[in-house]
Amino acid sequence: MTPEESKVLKEHLKAAAAILLNNTPKEELKSFNSIELAVRDHLLKEVAPEIGNFLSSSSKTRTGRSRKIQTSLGTWQIRVKQVAQLGLKKRSRLSPQLEANCLLLSANVSYEMRLGTCTS
Incomplete structure (x- = not known):
């Protein structure tokens, strides 16, 4: 990314953040949680679906x-023809990254349970 593109992107993101802030109820802005x-x-509702368009343009x-x-x-819609081009498993409903994250989390919880330090 060029410095000019980075600057334009930051300006757009600041504008998007301002719009999202204006559309957030005041009671949701009282605690960090x-x-x-x-x-x-x-x-998940506004930004991720638009970023999903990245998939369409990358696989053409x-x-x-x-x-x-x-x-x-979040949940993205892709075309069946994109599955092979993007390296997804044919019948899987999880992205490779989400699957890896879930497996890692499961392994960590299993390890903690084995040690007796799991709090969940």
Whole structure:
């Protein structure tokens, strides 16, 4: 990314943040926890689906049946023809990154339970 592109991106992100802040109820801005949840909600509902367009343009395929994939950034719709191009498993509903994150979390919890330090 060029410095000019980086500057333009930052300006757009500041504008988007201002819009999202204006559309967040005031009661959700009172504690760190509620702010974190509000930001996450906005990211999953408003930002992540638009970033999903990155997939369409990177694989240059817009034909075929639509399919939903759970990602670490939310649920994205991709086309069946994109599955092979993007290196996804044919019948998996999880992205490779989300699958790796889930396996790592499961291994960590299993290890903590074995040691007797798990709090969940």
